[in-house]
Amino acid sequence: MTYYLRKIGFFLLTLWAAITLNFFIPRLQGGDAAEAIVQRLVGQGQAVDPAQVEAVRNMLGTPDSSIMEQYFSYLQNVAQGEFGVSYSYFPYTVTHMIADTLPWTIALLGITQVFSFVIGNMIGAWAAWKRNGTFDSWVTTFSNFFGSLPYFWIALLLLYFFAFELRWFPDSGGYSGNTEPGWNWAFIKDAARHAALPAISLMIVGPIGWVMGMRNNMVQVLGDDYTRLAVAKGLSQRRIAFMYGARNAILPNFTAFAISLGSLVGGSILVEQIFNYPGTGRLMFEAIGNRDYPLLQTIFLFITIGVLTANFIADLLYGVLDPRVRRGGGAS
DSSP: OHHHHHHHHHHHHHHHHHHHHHHHHHHTTOSOHHHHHHHHHHOTTSOOOHHHHHHHHHHHTOOOSOHHHHHHHHHHHHHHTOOOBOSTTTTSBHHHHHHHHHHHHIIIIIHHHHHHHHHHHHHHHHHHHTTTSHHHHHHHHHHHHHHTSOHHHHHHHHIIIIIIISOOSOSSSSSOTTSOOSSSHHHHHHHHHHHHHHHHHHHHHHHHHHHHHHHHHHHHHHTSHHHHHHHHTTOOHHHIIIIIIIHHHHHHHHHHHHHHHHTTTGGGHHHHHHTTOOSHHHHHHHHHHTTOHHHHHHHHHHHHHHHHHHHHHHHHHHHHHOHHHHHTOSOO
16 A cells, blocks of 8 residues: 555656646747747748737737746646647637647557557567577567667658659648548548558557567566476466566566557657648647747646656556565565
8 A cells, every 4th residue: 555655646746846847848948929920920030010019919818927926827727727728829729729639649659559569569579489599580680770760761761652752642631631520431541541651650660669678578587587487397388478478578568658658749749740740749849839838838738647647557557467566575
């Protein structure tokens, strides 16, 4: 019980610290959101009318109180689930914009993360079980090769060959303009076609970390005393591989997987920018350029809460999967 109470206390303390940093960090960027909006309207390099800036500032409701007053007001709004109006998508609210884009990010990165985790751990476990063999050598070689390639370079290659040259897939967007969004087969097929290249680019590099992590963990586990005892007792090879090797070796990857699911939005910025995919990562990139503090803060808050919650759940489940953690022995 002490283990779980300690984890809950750390979770609440870290959550408060993350919310506080989430308020102050965007304001370190400087600049004026109202001035940025007027500058885009009149064009770069053109003079900006202070009266227009003041009018836009009043329209947006940009706060002019002290930083601490804004901070306590922000804490109150977060507790009430009120995140304000987006500066760059006025008059739409922040929650409206995130609700429009978040399903796209979850559909793309959520599915690819799960497949990458499953495939990567299966390959890594088999490579460890057949270590120093042909399969292990090929897996290690290909993992090191593709793992050294920049992700954006792979994405751009796929975009060039399969979208611009061969024209097998669309080059941007989440669906065609002549398709009506909804739960119908035409839209689902069109959306899947638009998501194919981003998903493939993620799947090329996605499993590599899980492959190498699982392989190295399982090689270490297979050398532990309890695994050697299982071999000496004459247990079947399959039982030793899965119940003694893979079951214990996957625990560190399980925690990392939970954290990766919590940070889906943050990991989607590059892929959504390259493929112009209508997800929350691209929305966050636009919010940074537009100094859209309410939108930027809320997306950061969602990322932070997602990571903390996923890590918290992983810690609780870790205590269930490995009793040594709860007793304070054999793991930290």
